[in-house]
Amino acid sequence: MNPGKLSIAATFQNEKRGTALCFHREGALCISCGGGSVRLVDCLSGSSRKVVHCKKYGINAAAYTHHELSIIHAGGEGGFQADNAIRYLSLYDNKYLRVFRGHELPVRTLTMCPSTDIFVSGADDALALWDLKDAKGAIAVMPGASRAAYSPDGLVLGALSIDGDAIRLYDSRKYDVGPFASFDISHDDVVQKSPGSDLPHRLKAATFCGLDFSPDGEKLLMRTDANVHLLYDSFDCKLLDVLWDAGDDTSDNNNIPDEPPPASLTNACFTPDGAHVVAGSTKDPLLRSWRLNATTTSSGRPHATLKGHAIPVHHLAYSPNFDVLASVCATTCIWLPSDPPNTNAAPL
Numbered sequence: 001m002n003p004g005k006l007s008i009a010a011t012f013q014n015e016k017r018g019t020a021l022c023f024h025r026e027g028a029l030c031i032s033c034g035g036g037s038v039r040l041v042d043c044l045s046g047s048s049r050k051v052v053h054c055k056k057y058g059i060n061a062a063a064y065t066h067h068e069l070s071i072i073h074a075g076g077e078g079g080f081q082a083d084n085a086i087r088y089l090s091l092y093d094n095k096y097l098r099v100f101r102g103h104e105l106p107v108r109t110l111t112m113c114p115s116t117d118i119f120v121s122g123a124d125d126a127l128a129l130w131d132l133k134d135a136k137g138a139i140a141v142m143p144g145a146s147r148a149a150y151s152p153d154g155l156v157l158g159a160l161s162i163d164g165d166a167i168r169l170y171d172s173r174k175y176d177v178g179p180f181a182s183f184d185i186s187h188d189d190v191v192q193k194s195p196g197s198d199l200p201h202r203l204k205a206a207t208f209c210g211l212d213f214s215p216d217g218e219k220l221l222m223r224t225d226a227n228v229h230l231l232y233d234s235f236d237c238k239l240l241d242v243l244w245d246a247g248d249d250t251s252d253n254n255n256i257p258d259e260p261p262p263a264s265l266t267n268a269c270f271t272p273d274g275a276h277v278v279a280g281s282t283k284d285p286l287l288r289s290w291r292l293n294a295t296t297t298s299s300g301r302p303h304a305t306l307k308g309h310a311i312p313v314h315h316l317a318y319s320p321n322f323d324v325l326a327s328v329c330a331t332t333c334i335w336l337p338s339d340p341p342n343t344n345a346a347p348l
Contacts, residue, residue: 008335019076022317030326057087065117070097072110072119103128149220157169164185190203203226267316323337
């Protein structure tokens with residue numbers, strides 16, 4: 001699997017810039033959200049199945065549930081009556097099944113447990129855990145944390161502190177007893193990986209916007225909005241790598257419009273084999289790919305770049321089972337290998 005050999009196979013125009021993007025766990029379908037609408041895309045055929053409008057409440061963040069035609073989304077951008085509630089939406093008949101209320105601040109992230117009906121929502125002041133089957137209220141609140149990720153088997157919940165200075169790991173079956181491991185994050189380690197660079201300045205201005213486990217569960221990716229992403233060992237939280245591009249100067253990007261930061265960012269992801277990380281940028285329209293291996297030296301250079309978008313890409317996602325990448329700015333793009341895959345083949 002080589003993201004550097006991907007090319008755009010299909011595009012779909014959004015009404016406004018994208019606000020969320022994610023794949024169903026089986027990997028063939030994805031949802032792309034923007035302008036208060038949800039587009040259901042079949043990524044293997046490169047076709048748009050349907051568009052569902054959520055104009056009343058808008059969409060800040062979204063995630064698939066286990067069913068391919070059911071999602072959860074948080075109100076926000078594109079809504080004329082936006083609130084901080086989370087809604088369980090059936091794409092089949094465009095009906096809300098449940099509403100989850102409790103957050104006082106806008107919800108930035110939503111993460112579904114791979115093995116149960118529990119999901120986690122993240123605002124800027126706290127995480128909340130909910131049962132998809134019961135909308136009476138949150139089953140747990142974690143103040144001081146704002147972003148979360150489940151391990152691929154759903155047994156471990158990783159929580160990132162608001163300031164990005166600590167990662168706490170919970171047994172997802174016993175989250176109420178507290179974390180079984182807690183690690184302080186030192187930015188000094190990051191600077192030592194790339195001495196003499198502008199990393200200290202970037203990190204000082206960065207907002208930590210997400211956390212992801214690798215497909216094998218052995219790595220943690222800490223995403224930022226400063227085009228710097230940190231790779232950690234998920235067992236001892238040792239810093240493995242700093243993924244960034246020392247050459248992403250904005251001097252040649254005067255045609256990029258200035259926009260306020262989006263409410264949420266899913267701006268980097270692992271490939272399904274865990275061998276690469278692909279990321280968008282807040283500075284330019286390029287996608288960048290870094291190869292992960294024992295000899296990576298954090299030189300500040302990606303191994304490949306992908307061109308095709310006209311403005312910065314704030315959301316992208318890789319199919320968990322196929323060599324298919326989806327990305328969205330104001331246009332949703334589906335990327336396939338230059339040699340089209342055999343869609344009749346078994347998933348990875």
